[in-house]
Every structure is written in C-alpha cells, then in structure tokens.
Amino acid sequence: MKRNCFSEMIPPVPEDFHASVQDALNRMESVEKHRRSKAGGMRMAAAAAAALVLVIGLAAVLRARPAVPDRVTVTSENVTVRPTGAVIELTEEPVTVEIGEWRVSDDGNMELDWSISAVEGDALLFCGEAKPVFENGAQLEGFEGFSLMDTTDPDYLQIGGNLLGAGNGTVIQRTGRSSWFDKMPTALAIHFDVYRPTQEAFEHSALGEETFQLRPGWIVYGDGDADSRFAMPIDWHDGSHEFKTCFGSKLVTDQLYAFMDARFDRELITGGEALELLQEDGAMRTALLEGYDFAEHVKSFDFIVDLTERSGVGADEIE
Amino acid sequence: MDRTDFTSRVLACERRMYAMAYCMLHNSADCQDAVQEAIFSAWRSRERLRDASVFDAWLMQILVNVCRDILRRRKRRGEVELSESVALPESPDVQLYAAVRRLDERLRLPVVLRYVNGYSSQEVARILRLPYRSVLKRLRQAREALKEDLWEVKE
Numbered sequence: 001m002k003r004n005c006f007s008e009m010i011p012p013v014p015e016d017f018h019a020s021v022q023d024a025l026n027r028m029e030s031v032e033k034h035r036r037s038k039a040g041g042m043r044m045a046a047a048a049a050a051a052l053v054l055v056i057g058l059a060a061v062l063r064a065r066p067a068v069p070d071r072v073t074v075t076s077e078n079v080t081v082r083p084t085g086a087v088i089e090l091t092e093e094p095v096t097v098e099i100g101e102w103r104v105s106d107d108g109n110m111e112l113d114w115s116i117s118a119v120e121g122d123a124l125l126f127c128g129e130a131k132p133v134f135e136n137g138a139q140l141e142g143f144e145g146f147s148l149m150d151t152t153d154p155d156y157l158q159i160g161g162n163l164l165g166a167g168n169g170t171v172i173q174r175t176g177r178s179s180w181f182d183k184m185p186t187a188l189a190i191h192f193d194v195y196r197p198t199q200e201a202f203e204h205s206a207l208g209e210e211t212f213q214l215r216p217g218w219i220v221y222g223d224g225d226a227d228s229r230f231a232m233p234i235d236w237h238d239g240s241h242e243f244k245t246c247f248g249s250k251l252v253t254d255q256l257y258a259f260m261d262a263r264f265d266r267e268l269i270t271g272g273e274a275l276e277l278l279q280e281d282g283a284m285r286t287a288l289l290e291g292y293d294f295a296e297h298v299k300s301f302d303f304i305v306d307l308t309e310r311s312g313v314g315a316d317e318i319e
Numbered sequence: 320m321d322r323t324d325f326t327s328r329v330l331a332c333e334r335r336m337y338a339m340a341y342c343m344l345h346n347s348a349d350c351q352d353a354v355q356e357a358i359f360s361a362w363r364s365r366e367r368l369r370d371a372s373v374f375d376a377w378l379m380q381i382l383v384n385v386c387r388d389i390l391r392r393r394k395r396r397g398e399v400e401l402s403e404s405v406a407l408p409e410s411p412d413v414q415l416y417a418a419v420r421r422l423d424e425r426l427r428l429p430v431v432l433r434y435v436n437g438y439s440s441q442e443v444a445r446i447l448r449l450p451y452r453s454v455l456k457r458l459r460q461a462r463e464a465l466k467e468d469l470w471e472v473k474e
Contacts, residue, residue: 006415006419006430006431006434006435009339009413009415009416009419009435010338010341010416010435011341011347013333013337016347016351017333017337017347017350017351017354018333020331020351020354020355021329021330021336021354021355021358023355024354024355024358024359025325025326025329025330025358027360028320028358028360028362028363029362162337235343269334
C-alpha cells in the first residue's frame with residue numbers, strides 16, 4: 001500500500017458538487033431568515049416560560065368487532081414532572097390531546113377523531129406516534145401519526161430523523177381525523193408527547209441541540225444537554241416490546257445502537273430489561289457513553305419509573 | 320463570523336467535506352444534500368462556535384451527524400444504497416476504497432478523517448467526540464482490518 005493512496009481513492013469532486021455548495025452558501029441567509037420568522041411568529045410567551053407537558057400512553061385491543069371506547073381522554077395527570085438542573089426548567093402548561101370515537105368508515109378504514117388543546121400556530125416540540133399494530137405484530141412503517149404538525153416545516157425535518165418521527169413545528173390544526181387504510185389493526189398503541197418549550201429551547205431544538213425536560217418513563221442517556229439522548233421502552237399491548245430512541249442530539253445514536261447490537265443483537269427489549277440494564281453499573285458508560293462522565297449524570301436515573309405501569313395507564317382507563 | 324469569512328472557510332474544506340460524505344453515503348446526490356444541510360446548520364449555529372480556528376473540524380462534525388441521519392433514514396425506509404461505480408480511481412485504489420467501505424463505520428470514519436482528510440488524531444477525536452485513545456485504537460484496528468482485507472484480495 002503506497003503512502004497517501006487513501007487520498008486518491010475518493011472519486012474526483014463532481015462539478016455540480018461545487019455548484020451545490022455555492023448554492024447553499026447563497027441560500028443560507030434566506031433559509032435562516034425563514035426559520036427565524038417562523039419561530040418568531042409562534043406565540044411563545046416568554047414569561048410563561050415554557051412548559052412541558054403531556055403524555056398519553058394508551059392502547060386499545062381490538063378484535064374482529066372490538067369493544068372500543070367511546071371516548072378516551074388522557075392528560076398529564078399521571079405524569080409527575082420533575083425538573084433537573086441540567087435542562088431548562090419548564091413550567092407545566094398541559095396540552096391535552098383527546099382521542100375521539102373509533103369507527104369503521106364506509107370504505108373499511110378505521111378512523112378516529114382527535115383534538116389538541118394547543119392553539120393553531122403554537123410552536124410545539126412533538127414526539128409522538130400512533131401506529132397500528134397488526135396481527136403479525138408488524139407496524140405500519142412510515143406512518144406519521146396524527147397529522148398534527150406541519151411536516152414540511154424545515155425545522156421539523158431538522159430533528160425529524162429519529163425513530164419516533166419526532167420533530168418540532170407549528171400546530172396546523174386543532175382537530176383532525178386519522179384513518180388507517182384498509183387494514184384493521186388488532187391493536188393500536190399510541191404514544192404521544194407534546195412539549196411546549198421556551199423560545200430558547202425551541203431555538204435549540206431547531207438547531208439540533210434539543211433541551212428537554214426530563215420526566216418519568218424516559219431513560220436518559222447523558223445529562224439532558226445537547227449530547228443527551230432519550231430512549232423509551234415501549235411495551236406494546238399486543239405483547240410485543242420495543243425499545244426506541246428519541247430526541248437528544250444525534251451524537252450518541254450510533255453508540256446507542258452499537259450497544260444495543262452488542263448486548264442484544266436486536267433492537268427490541270422490554271421495559272424491564274431496559275431497567276435491568278441501567279442498573280448494571282458501568283455497562284452504559286462504557287458501551288453507550290464513551291467520552292462522557294456518566295457517573296456524574298447517574299442522577300438522571302431518578303426519573304426512571306416502572307415503565308410497564310406507565311404504558312398501562314391508557315389500558316386501565318379503557319377498561 | 321461574517322458571511323464572507325464563513326463562505327471562505329466552507330469553500331476551503333469543500334473537498335474534505337465531499338470525501339467525508341462520500342465515504343459515508345457512497346453517492347454524489349446524497350453527498351450534495353448532506354453538505355448543503357450541514358452548511359445551513361453551521362451557518363445557523365455559527366455564533367456558538369467560540370474558537371474559529373476549529374471551524375473546519377466543527378463543520379465536519381456537523382456533516383458527520385447529517386450523514387448519519389441520512390443513513391438512518393435510509394435504514395428506516397428500507398432504502399437500498401445507490402452506489403456509484405463511476406469515476407473511481409484506477410487500481411490499487413479501487414481495492415482500497417472497497418476495503419475501506421467494507422469497514423464498519425466505527426472504524427471507517429476515523430480512517431477517512433485521518434488518512435483521507437488529513438486531520439490529526441486529536442482532531443478526529445474532536446470531530447467524532449471520542450476519547451483520543453479510542454481514536455488511536457480504532458485506527459489501529461482499521462489498519463489491521465484493511466491489511467487483512469487487502470491481503471486476501473491480493474491472494
């Protein structure tokens with residue numbers, strides 16, 4: 001292997017590459033202006049600081065002609081918000097999401113109505129999904145959940161690359177109807193988090209350096225700052241379990257996956273397994289948080305609660 | 320950092336950005352998207368860069384993150400990678416490129432940053448947010464893997 005041969009292995013830079021760089025340099029100011037004007041237009045009362053809120057975890061088991069709830073309303077009552085010193089302290093200002101009646105449309109779709117207490121135009125950080133779970137346990141990939149956010153908003157895409165389809169953006173409608181194609185799911189698992197952040201937090205999130213309030217039910221990797229990442233075990237009500245990551249910076253993601261791969265050779269674990277993992281001293285530090293002083297942040301574990309209990313909240317209400 | 324300064328700094332590391340993105344994404348179209356996105360992000364975040372002397376590494380750090388996002392999106396959507404076979408240099412570097420590409424990302428990125436882009440090991444550590452010793456270890460592992468891989472090809 002000759003010296004410097006590495007530098008010759010890359011294809012020549014194509015001509016249009018330089019043009020695209022130049023194009024980005026020409027547009028960067030207008031892109032930033034656009035983003036700032038959107039953020040500014042979102043009524044984020046500074047004094048009201050910001051707020052975090054809510055969670056909905058619920059599931060409905062449907063069989064052939066399932067006994068479906070007439071109405072399920074889940075608020076943040078079951079969630080205890082505990083601020084940490086590592087994140088922006090948020091003032092709770094609940095955002096309530098109401099899930100309406102289930103029905104089967106004329107063309108065979110399953111439909112439901114939903115509404116959110118946020119005002120149209122509100123800026124929210126959003127992390128949610130409402131995925132049908134079919135008999136074989138498969139989920140509908142690419143399903144965006146509720147059509148709550150303006151997914152064409154460039155800010156949404158900024159952090160929209162994580163597994164939960166989370167992002168931030170503006171509320172485009174307060175109510176809506178979601179339908180699930182022509183398939184009838186055996187269960188529907190909904191996880192839905194809405195955060196109303198401070199202006200500052202919103203700005204950070206738009207830059208990919210999200211800062212969030214921590215809350216029970218979230219496993220926190222890192223200290224809640226830009227290098228943190230959250231992971232959430234989900235116990236689906238069809239008996240399957242899933243472990244998903246969400247928010248936080250993208251920096252830790254690969255370490256997280258490497259850890260998951262090495263530890264389980266799969267991405268699915270139960271909430272209980274996740275908790276056990278966290279209790280294994282040093283495991284996360286070496287495998288996940290290489291380069292971070294994890295011991296310093298172990299206090300984040302205070303926020304872990306019985307995840308099974310958390311995901312069962314919705315189910316209890318339905319029954 | 321004003322616009323002129325920012326622009327000149329970006330243009331100065333244009334080639335390195337391309338090399339980095341190409342080694343992660345393996346096709347020019349995605350490279351362009353990634354680099355554009357990285358430039359937008361860097362411009363928005365420029366005020367938080369306290370030390371302009373590390374602009375190059377900082378921009379590369381953003382680019383690596385953007386590329387990782389693209390790769391994750393691909394994976395999530397089940398997309399097949401569109402590799403380009405055009406414009407690859409003649410042997411032996413085609414073999415070298417193929418061998419580097421076969422490396423796991425955790426080894427490939429340090430190799431590209433260190434040997435293709437010419438960053439110091441300290442800079443690689445900063446870009447990848449890894450401890451310095453981890454970078455050295457990965458580089459050593461990568462060299463061993465490449466050596467073995469290329470030896471097999473030769474045989």
